[in-house]
Amino acid sequence: MTKHKDNQTEDQILKAAQIIFQTKGMDGARMQEIADKASINKAMLHYYYRSKQLLFEAVFNKAFSLLAPELNRILNDSSSIEEKIKNFTDNYISFMIKHPYLPGFIIQELNRNPKFIEKLESNVSFPDITKFKNQVKNEIENGTIIPISAEQLFINILSLNVFPFVASPLIKALVNVDDTTYQTILEARKEDVSNFLINAIKK
Amino acid sequence: MTKHKDNQTEDQILKAAQIIFQTKGMDGARMQEIADKASINKAMLHYYYRSKQLLFEAVFNKAFSLLAPELNRILNDSSSIEEKIKNFTDNYISFMIKHPYLPGFIIQELNRNPKFIEKLESNVSFPDITKFKNQVKNEIENGTIIPISAEQLFINILSLNVFPFVASPLIKALVNVDDTTYQTILEARKEDVSNFLINAIKK
DNA sequence: AAATTTGTTAACCAAATGGTTAAACTAATT
């Protein structure tokens, strides 16, 4: 139980902090800017979250726990590799279209402070790929898919799904398309990526 | 011709700035830290580069012009799509193993300040994928590769090559490997990625 | 060798930044 009776202000702060931290990162974010966005006094940030670091961690943990459990669920359900790929791709691209800053934010901050990972790993719902690895091994033996390292396949799935969101300004410039066209391309990827992946590993 | 006779100090500054900016980003970098790393007085940074912004731009432009011309060359040479993929993958993964912070740095800063892209696009050696697009179209007609959008293929190539460097701390944690093992995985990708890509598009 | 230009340093400065404090306000509880 929290010592605060009313969590309305607390929520307002967290929402504002999410927007600022996720677009500007820890270093680029300013407490005053978060306070302005939350329409409150700067001292309130410290009253509710004590420090910039703790407020940041609240935002970061919430962001991560928004992505990890779903990944873990898909990795460990009973579906085949092919179904997992379809499931993951469709799920995550849809999710990231709605929250385009999330993956870049998480990756950027993990790069900035590698110690964060230890905290995440001790988290209960931190994704575990052991089942996925066994499944890949089995399906290779069964002849369902071509021989491939499970780790490499996992990295490939992740790359094809996440990178277009992390590097969108760069890709937009390279492919030479505007925002709306890029949006269409991302939409198409919900199907394209899983087809591409399955085509790459199916016998 | 530059107004500075001796460019030794200038180089020292640029090298120090590269390390600091590429690991901490524009917002996280401190002028004092750069000066310390270059073993000079902080005022020298301003004497040679006038402001943090200009020093940063020098670093950023150098980083980008280290990557772009090679990409452009590969995209526009006379080799087939399959050869381009092999070429690009081998070249870039080798390069990024040597400069692992570069891609993350560029992507992070393009996200932070989208106006940078306009400057880059006016750059002479900014990559142009028109030839690559025509080639994909032709090879689809010839039946060499399966039908696929050239843009999607390009994004896929980029994703598989670059993402493992941008998101290394996250991937290391998910795949549950230490630094040296991850290094081995990256080395293997020089071959694995092009095989994977070619397998996905070859008829 | 005198004068001028270029390179370097230490001290300094204003603005911004994360954080604190004390007082005032609000709404339950006694």
Added chain:
DNA sequence: AATTAGTTTAACCATTTGGTTAACAAATTT
């Protein structure tokens, strides 16, 4: 009505930060 606990504000503070200045040293030019 008085007390109390929780909430909010404005003013304040110490430190950090990018940037400047003025004096000085070392070349280069005249």
